[in-house]
Amino acid sequence: MPSRYDPSIFEQPLYAWWEQAGLFKPAKPNGKEPFTICMPPPNVTGGLHMGHAMFATIEDILARYHRMKGRPTLWLPGTDHAGIATQLVVEKMLAKEGIKRQDIGREKPETILGDTALCVHPEDPRYKHLIGKKALVPIVGREIPVIADEYVDREFGTGALKITPGHDQNDYELGKKHDLPIVNIMNKDASINSNGGQFEGLDRFDARKELWKTMDEKGLVIKVEDHVNRVPRSQRGGEVVEPLISTQWFVKMKTLAEPALAAVRSKEITIVPERFEKVYFNWLEDIKDWCISRQLWWGHRIPVWYVEEHAGEYIVARSEEEARQSASEKYAGESVTLRQETDVLDTWFSSGLWPFSTMGWPNEKADDLQSFFPGSVMETGYDIIFFWVARMIMMSIWLTGKIPFHVVYLHGLVRDKDGQKMSKSIGNVIDPLDTIASYGTDALRYTLVTGSTPGQDIPLSNENVEANRNFANKLWNASRYIIGNLKDVSDDEKKELAQIGESKISVAFESLGLPERYIISKLHVLVEKVDTGLHTLSFGDAGRQIYQFLWDEFADWYVEASKTRLYGNDRIAAKESRATLVYVMDTCLRLLHPFMPYVTETLWHRFPRDKAAEQSLMTAAWPPGGSIDGDSILRFEKLQSLVRSIRNARAEYQVEPGRKIPITVKADGVTADDVKAEKSVLCSLARLDPDQFLVEVMTDEFASATDAEDDMALRLYVVDGLEAVIPMSGMIDYEKEI
Incomplete structure (x- = not known):
């Protein structure tokens, strides 16, 4: 057996054997409740990071634990199709070849050209007389109303707010409230359209410069001030996100949210840690309709077919064949042309189907759906409790009539040792593959899980x-x-x-x-x-x-x-x-196996075992426990305390490690018997001289002949009913001590 454990030697062959032996496959039904956990699918285009290592560790621990408990266990892996990320990668590859799908800009231009109202506070004395009057939009000359709303902050700027419902979310809500028209001034390629008047056809950046130049020339600019503004940017490309009115597909969410709220309130679904229930409730109680359409080419296309001969009419179907069948029934005797919607579903829509679509749904009689759905636990990061967890719950209840899982476990984010978020720009990223190469998979797994508590971020260091x-x-x-x-x-x-x-x-x-x-x-x-x-x-x-x-x-x-x-x-x-x-x-190898599977499996095979009964530690039985003798624990803990006291005395008086010292132990009846019975153990652990090891049953008088013979004896009070005397004369240099 090697003198030290080298993970690089054992890990890969061991994992290959687990797979080859089919040990990850769920056991056949055996009367025990199956355990199911679905992996949060990482993006197919992304590299592995510590967040992946974290969730994979926790989920594998759960799977191994329940598998050893004898439950048919399914840990379902997968990857996210990653619509935006995949498209971005492909388009970058095409761009190198000079091929472009289309150029989409997102930098926000001045939107004054799309204003449809001026809004003031109803109690603002500066503008009360103007409410209900008309104003003209500079340059384009469009007549717009002056309206009043308490939404306006009288102390900010001039106190008069221009309203552009076509290019701002807040303005859009005000526009709906006051029944304002929506003017869109921008094309999808970020150029100005015909509503922009003389600036039509200009790129938004150029239009911005020309607009202010023209206004300045006409004397319409009173002054220019700098304001700090929160500008939304694309997470992937860094471009400014441009609010734009367009026709999209939405899901009405209130109806879906109510049963999802009820499932958590009734504890049919438990969220761990419990404090995140408040976050869940806040999202769903104030839920908005969900825009599910995305103008991408990679993803699940929306299953809608437009009828070209009948404007505004469409057919919803699971396939083109089904759509054509429905069209032939609806438009009997008429030849119609069907065109499928080019938009794809929001990635969180398909992710919301994950717990049951992977089990064979919509075939309600599918074996996996019958056996492993609903799931047992959903483990994921707390940062996507609404984006993913809530949507899985809503869609599962709506489409299957069942909750998708019984428990939601939320882990924290993995940060650097100082608690900072890991970032390539900061240079504090710890690569899990590099860490595994240096220290082994078990060490990383064990560090992540023992350093974590539910919902709390974990600082990590090498x-x-x-x-x-x-x-x-x-x-x-x-x-x-x-x-x-x-x-x-x-x-x-x-x-x-x-x-x-x-x-x-x-x-x-x-x-x-x-x-x-x-x-x-x-x-x-x-x-x-x-x-x-x-x-x-x-x-x-x-x-x-x-x-x-x-x-x-x-x-x-x-x-x-x-x-x-x-x-x-x-x-x-x-x-x-x-x-x-x-x-x-x-027993310890079995207990530790879910946490450190490689070293435990490697060691377990080196011990005597019944090979016919258990093939692998991975499928071995979980320890059942057994009797606990509290009296023996207390009695041995007294002996431990005695050893610690002697060790402390040796260290304080700098007794050479190899020197065996004499001792007299005074104890009550039972403890005295234990000291006598375990004399060899005590002598070994405390470096005592077995030939000068005396045991006396404790009496009311502590003084004895041993004390009298050596006035430099060290008296140790250990615990009630256990004391010791160590004659120190001749064993240490008193001059040195003084």
Whole structure:
């Protein structure tokens, strides 16, 4: 067995074996409730980033946990068709070849040419006398009304607001309220149309310059002031987004929102963390109709066919064949021409169908739809709770009559170690593939999940990942120690160890030594905590519990204590210790597998196991837990406290690490018996001299002959019912201490 764990050697072959063996496929129906989770599909054009690593880790943990619990488990992967992103990539490729689909500009021009009203505050004394009068739009000379509305801020600028319903969202709402006409001055290529008068045909940028030049020449410009304005820009191209009135397809949302609100209010769907319910409610309670049409060529085309011979009439169908059939029935005896809508659906529309369309819908009898829908958990980032989560819920209820999933788990964003958003421009991006190459997949997974809480952003640094790579090595070394001590055991004992489990451990439990009963009881406590943590989606807490047990309890205490058993003369104690080591490690590998699948699977195959019963740790049974002996835990914790007190004393008085010191332990009856029984363990852990190791049953009088013989004795009060005396004379340089 190699002296250290090298992820680059084991990970790729192991994953290939998992796939080849079909271990990711859901088990056949077995009477247990299936577990379903759908991957938030990453864009097909994008590179992987830490956000992908985060959700993939959480979802794989859930899938592995429920698979080990025996539930038929489906983790459904996929990619988003990414309409805008894909089109952008393709058009960039075509542009290099001199081919253009069309040029679309988005820089906002001056829109005064499209004004249809002037609006003032009804209580503004400066303008009260003008309300109801007419004004002229400069240059084009269009007559427009002066209207009044409390929307106007009297303190901003002149207090008179020009209204351009065709090119501003707020102005559009005011226009509807006051029944204003809509004047569109811009073509789709960002040039000025015929409503722009003398500026018709000019690009918006050129029109802006010419407009102000003309107004200045005519003496219409009183003054120019700078104002800070929030300008919407395209996330992908950086161009200014231009509001433009156009004919689009909309979905009326109020009807869809009500049952989606009810599903969360009634707790039929639970959102974790609960505070994000408020965000969900705010979106849906004030929901607007949804524009679902996009002027793109890549995506799902809107299933509408226009009837060329009948203006304004159209047919909605699932296919052209179905559309033609409907047309022949509607227009009997008439030859009509059908033209499909060229617009495509908003990407969030098709994403909203994801939980059930991937299961075979609209075929309601599809096996997958019957078995795995509704889903169990939807895991995603909190930033798309409305764009995706809410729309999945609305569309699922409307189209299938069922909720799409029972639980929504929202993770936070992965940020740099200082809490800043990762950005290429800042230079603080941590590439997950680079991190995996340096530290291994398990270390990254474990860092992401143990550093996170639901809905909270997580700071990430390579130092944290390195620390968890060291944890993987700690696990590897502890396993090497155990496996190394199994080399010389008989074949019969190896067969027994291969079938070791809670049932066999419980039979022999009472006959085991105190350290064995302690570590097994603490292990069973751990099983309960991890099971509860994963069941309640407290991934970080569950992962940290395993770390604490393996590092602080098992490796630091029991592994060290076991050496006195394995290397002593008591064969029965040695055999019991081997069984305990294998049982504890086997259970811990099962508990840790969802978090660190590669190192745990690699190690699990090196231990004695029943190959016929369990093919892979991935499909092995989840640990059932077992009896917890609280009394043994308390009794061994007293011995731990004694060891810590002695270690602290050694450090304070700078006793050489290799020097074994004498001690007298005074304890109450039960504790005294434990100290005597575990003398070899205590001597090993605290570097005590076994030939000068005395145990006295505690009486009311603490003074004894041992105290009198050495007036420099160090007296240690450990806990109630447990004290110790260490004669220090002759062991340290008192002159140096003074």
